[in-house]
Amino acid sequence: MSAPGDLPPAILDRLRPICLGLPEAHEQDAWVGVRWRIRARTFAHALVIDPSRNPERASSLGATGELVVMTFRAPDDEVGAFAHAGPPYFRADWGHNVVGLALDPTTDWTEVRELLTESYRIQAPKTLAALLADPAG
Incomplete structure (x- = not known):
C-alpha cells in the first residue's frame, strides 16, 4: 500500500507531527501529494517530483531520480534569500511568497519545524498565530 500522494511514509512520519501539532491544522490529500492547512489556507504541501515530468525542477535541484519536496510560505522579505540560496531551496512556480x-x-x-511554524503564522488567523511561542524568545 502506498502512502498518501505516494509520499514516502518516513517523510510523512516526520511532517505530520510538526504540521498537526499547530493549532487547528489539518491534513488533506492534494491534487498531487499532501497538504496541511489552517482553515482554508495551505501552509505546507509535500509531493514527489518525477524528473521525467518536471526535468527543469529536478535538474535545478541536482536530482537524478524522484525527489520529495515541500513547499511553504515565507515572509516576503525572506523569499529572495531562499530563492538565491540554491539547493535544497527553490522558488515555487506559484504564489508570491511560496x-x-x-x-x-x-x-x-x-x-x-521552524520553517513550517513560520509558514503557519503567515497563513493562520492572528488569534491562532498568537497561540504559538514568540520565535524571538
Whole structure:
C-alpha cells in the first residue's frame, strides 16, 4: 500500500507531527501529494517530483531520480534569500511568497519545524498565530 500522494511514509512520519501539532491544522490529500492547512489556507504541501515530468525542477535541484519536496510560505522579505540560496531551496512556480525545500536524508528537521511554524503564522488567523511561542524568545 502506498502512502498518501505516494509520499514516502518516513517523510510523512516526520511532517505530520510538526504540521498537526499547530493549532487547528489539518491534513488533506492534494491534487498531487499532501497538504496541511489552517482553515482554508495551505501552509505546507509535500509531493514527489518525477524528473521525467518536471526535468527543469529536478535538474535545478541536482536530482537524478524522484525527489520529495515541500513547499511553504515565507515572509516576503525572506523569499529572495531562499530563492538565491540554491539547493535544497527553490522558488515555487506559484504564489508570491511560496518557497520549496527538497527533502532528503540530510534534511535538518529542526529547521523544517521552524520553517513550517513560520509558514503557519503567515497563513493562520492572528488569534491562532498568537497561540504559538514568540520565535524571538
